[in-house]
Amino acid sequence: MEAARQRTVYGLALLYAVIIGFAFLFTKQAMVYTNPVDMLAFRFTLSFLVLALPVAAGRVKLGLPGGDWRRIVPIGLLYPALFFGFQAYGLMVTTSSEAGIFQATTPVFTLVLASALLHERTSRIQKTAVFCSVGGVIFIMAMSGASVNGTSFGGIALLLASTFALSLYGVLVRRWRGEFTPFQMTYVMMTVGCVVFDGSALGRHAYAGTLGGVLEPFAHGGFIASLLYIALLSSVVSSMLSNYVLSRIEAYKMSLFINLGTFVSIVAGVAFEGDRLAYYHVIGALLIIGGVLGVHGRKRKPRQAAMEVEAG
Template identity: 25%
Template sequence: MSSANSGILSRIPGLAYVGLVLTPLFWAGNAVVARGTVEHVPPLSMSFWRWVIALAILLPFGFPGMWHHRRVIRARLGSMLALATFSVAAFNSLLYYAAITTTATNIALINATIPIFVALLAWMLLGDRTRPIQALGIALAIGGILTVVARGELSVLTGLQAQPGDLIMVAAVFSWGLFSVLLRRQAVPLPALTFLTTQILLGTLVILPFYLVDLFFFAGGFELTRNTAMSLLYFAIFPGILAYAFWNHGVHAIGPARAAIFMYLTPVFASILAGIFLGESLGAFHMIGGLLILAGLVLATRTGRRQAAYSLRSQEQNGRDT
């Protein structure tokens, strides 16, 4: 976004709030559309072609910055490759694999705990101080995740009968947490658009060999119909590029702490959209797990402002796609 456009938008504060409402709506739509499309398009195909399309759209705008900052990119190539692997490649591919065996509502609820995983991993790997009330928030959110994964039945956990998709989604959130912590340790001095374009390019290259193996030896290809094409375009444009732009502007306009509140809308939107388009219904365990997750998020992000603000800046720079 140019400085001129940014200056114009900053004079209309309401646009920031509109964008911050649309962002979780697009992230929720990502889970719902993935759940509805995964029977027709293999997960790795969804992930690969989503990023190819997004890259084709962004490259004309991002390439000049990549060329201008090519020495920085070359010097930090190893770090940027690791960052792209955990975020663009692993997070999104795992999310689409999760959609095979779990609901869009579960995906969104588990995905909402990203700030919790960032704070937890920052404490474990970076030695960040965790206050008692923040630890309580983390514990509540983890309890909410276990409630959702167990579908409210303890025997699911003790008998190791959890849905594979729920566990895969936990792995996806863990991957994003590792990305956020790694970004903090090895920050790359690049403009946001340059960083995003480079990350998508590197992440697409990481996915490519796995996609080719999956294409030729496992899942095979897919039929390009109007519906599958529209799904891929949605993945690339709405939860990817537009959500990134809206989130970026919103965080700059009202600050990361206030913008964080809008993240809580993602599971709400997902449950509504999943009910309308997929016929998913909410169970008591969704309500209980969702309340525990919400309470944990409020406690953890209010008392761990540095970690929360860092997580939000990470999402602003890379553009999260749930």
């Protein structure tokens, strides 16, 4: 029974990786019609409405008093608000490849934070597997021509802050897994994202005097189709999956599926965008997958675990 439950959890984590992997493709298509700030506003407005309407109609019971709201809001501030906010401004002075390099370090940040805040223990093999997965993503990015040479200190700081926010989000969800349901946490996350990014977009348009053109992207079917994927699958469904899986497995293990999502995005680019598949993509993919399998491999025996903890 326990083995079957674990297979289900890892299957959902794999589905999460596939969804976020394809999100890069749909986001790229949506950005043809709008800018990053408006895209985030549209994305989380639709995500919020999808969850809020059944709650308002009484079909879904939220069960969150004011005190509980205040406790979950930090999760929503970390992800999506701070994660996407820092990332968006970081991308103004860096490149998407550089952002990918820094985001690939998420499992390392998560490993450290989970150890400090949750006292999650890892073996030497698992630590090696984490760095193997991170190395796979960085290898692909580096061989693709990305580097951080010449990148401004401000850009690096923003991208690191974005990565840190994503890591801390995973740790907090893991910490409060027994107190709130995945739906409750997802609802608050989408609410915070809607408020923050709608405010940013409307303020930006009001300052520029372009409020009349806010809804222009909706005249294009390609934008609507991309938005539906990003808002419904990549925001609502992926957040529900992430919050559920984090209630079942350690935070650092779940964070590796973010890197697996990078591999999925490469496959999607090759299959649907005509991107070239190079040898370094294959090598990097093997490192990523090897890292994921290494971390989620056979559990240690109690005696072995004790010896490793004593050894530090």
